[in-house]
Amino acid sequence: MSLRLARLRSVAWFGWMVEGNWADPVLFGIYVVARPLSVALILALMYRAVRGPGAHGVAFAGFYVANAFHSYVDRMIVGMGWAVFEEREEFETLKYVFTSPMGLLTYLAGRSSVKFTLATISVAIMLLTGWFALGVRWDWARVQPLPLALSIVLGLVATLFVGFLLAGWSLVLARSAIVVLDGVALVLFLVCGVIFPTQLLPWPLPYVALALPFTWWYEALRRFLLGAHTNALLAHWSDVAVLGGLAATTLVGSLLSLWGYHALERRARRIGRLDQTTMF
């Protein structure tokens, strides 16, 4: 166990060097702050354009909060896919990582820790901006801390494992990974009810969305933080049922993701993708 932790730590350090060594701290800080702030403001300005200035109510707060937590999906899931792509195409060291005793999964877990940290900073910035500047507030008396904490943990577990799946997909993809990775984040953004109720999606997408843990995650966050319901399909589900749905989809999703990762890894080995560069 200590050896695995040591490896995780060394990979996390490496991940920090990769993520953070390209600029001085001020510029890096801007990088960490500017993006989430802009995403938050786009949402707020869209609401303002339609409803005018002033507080926008619980619905806005619900989508705002989900949009903030979607940073984890963006950074971690897409980020792990990018880590594989970067290793193979830019650093050309994927084959060395892969054939080392540490293995690729441990490596990815270590790299994801840095992405988790950066995503957490983004989430915090967005929530603080929402609280102080955009009227996104909640009644602390109505917050359910234990279910909230549990739902956050479950959501992050789902994010980590789906990240493994995307990393596995990256092993197999050639240069189209550049587009596919960002595309997956957009698909999840569209389908999981981040900024609008899923019932607006064309049939059968609202039901497809229920198979994804992130749909349950965002609903759970809204319920346990804001006391809000936005998903009409889940309106009649109790809080415990929603938490149960999140847990179930996380479990199934994680197992499927792990299975999918291994299957894709085997395929990558069969087609000889692990030590190719495909950026021509």
Place this chain on the structure above:
Amino acid sequence: MNGWRDRLALDLRAARARAFVRVVGTLREPQGVLLDAVFPNLGMCAYVLLYRGLGAPRSFETLAVIGGIMTTFWLNVLWGMGAQLFWEKQSGQLQLFFAAPCSRMAILAGMAVGGLVGTTLRSLVGVALGVWVFHVRFASFSPGVLIAVFLATMAALYALGMMLASLFLLYGREAWHTCNALTDPVFMLSGLYFPIRTLGSVGAFAAGLLPLALGVDALRQVLMGPAAHGLFPVRYELAGLCALAVLLLVLARLSLEHLERLSKREGRLTQRWQ
């Protein structure tokens, strides 16, 4: 080689050749084209559905569709132009460009033209989505004005891309991440998914500086009329875009020359890891 005619012929050949690479790359990778065309429009779909969820007037959906289409062009400017010389350096081809007798601006111009052709094809997917899936409606418009505004916007955008190409090379990975970091702020400041008026005086200032903001606003006004909640009259925005195109082309040339001088002094031009 005698005089400006020969130099012009050489530069036109180089531009044509470089544009050829872009166009061929687009046509020969159909799955890449599909992915490039479909995925960016998913964000547009999300914002259209957000407006629908808010019960906003249908004109807001049209506004979001136009913004989404322009996103395709902006991303091509940023990554297909701005980052391209950086990629050439990474792949070891940059030194070949700089050792060639043709003008570097000609090569960049070829990249711009090729990129514009490829991206225009991809943007048709966004148009198709908007018209056939979301049933957005346009006001009656003059095709001539639309083409003029579109071309002026593209000229300004791709001139900006040519300038960014030098900056990327100059600052290496910092510029890469900086542009990555600026993607969303530019989306926000350009009012891609909402009327830029919503930004107030900030919006007006941004529109003056960002060709994307001016271009999006002008295109919306041409296609939607008053429902676009435009910032400035179209003729002023068209003039602004033309002025920006000229200014940015000049800046692109100056920054490219500066870059080349600096790189030759510091020896960074062909250092892959710089």
Place this chain on the structure above:
Amino acid sequence: MPSPVPGSAPAVETRALRRVFRASRGAGEVIALDGVDLRIERGEVFGLLGPNGAGKTTCIKILNTLLFPTSGEARVAGFDVMRDSREIRRRIGLVSGGESSGYGSLTVRECLWLFSQFYGVPGAIAWPRIDELIAVVELGEQARTRINRLSTGQRQRMNFARGFVSDPEIMFLDEPTLGMDVNAARRLREFVLDWVRARAGRTVLLTTHYMAEADQMCDRVAIIDRGRVLACDTPAALRRSVQGGQHVELEVRAPDGGVLDEVEGVRMAWGAPHPERGTLTLKFLLPEERVLGDVLRALAGRGVAVQGVSTRETSLEDAFIRIVGHGLDDEGPRA
């Protein structure tokens, strides 16, 4: 320096050429070139030989107008590298060995055409030339294959062809056969020599790691190390400058190669062990006035059994080692 007279100026001329790199973050500076004087006449195949980090590629980059010198002068075809870049670029070609770059979605022919256009070669001239070059590098079957489907070696050969597509006056070959198989490398060397001889005034500046390549191809060779030219002459003259005996290799069964230090007149003694056979290879230069028999008798007197004997003439590598003080891949003298 006087203004160039077209066609009469040397192909390359440098005077006190110096290039200093300042490392980032206060890590000091690196002197890549330290006062290099070169003069390469038209029609020559000129070699620049040196170990890694000697300054060969830096020199080529300056001459290709990719890099400014820190001080000194450099002229290509009579034009100054600082002021007349455009004139120089019209007249030169560049091949960097080991390069496997290219636009993956283009075919081999299209990629070569692309670069021909950067040099303003009209299509009527470019396409036949491209087909000839494709035949030279033996990519005829892959001519219409996309680059992303070529092997690394095939891409390297394509890049070699790319350098000649503009038919330059002066060709810079920076380790052109690096990583190529033996047959391919030999064919390319033959092509280069034929190319130079086919038209008066064509010049090649070749940097290489391979002694045999320099020996075979070059009219003259400059040996460079740590940014300085240590010697410049024909390969034969360089060999003669260090000749002074016969090179001998003995394979002996002995625990200590140092026994040869005691033999009078022996100038070098090298030992490479062969543990699988339990023997040692000893290389030394036997002076002309000495006799091999003396050495063999001295060894026999010490109970050393000689398993094999071979002799050879002084090679360019020997000259290099003598001049530089170490081998091409060594950092310093071998004990």
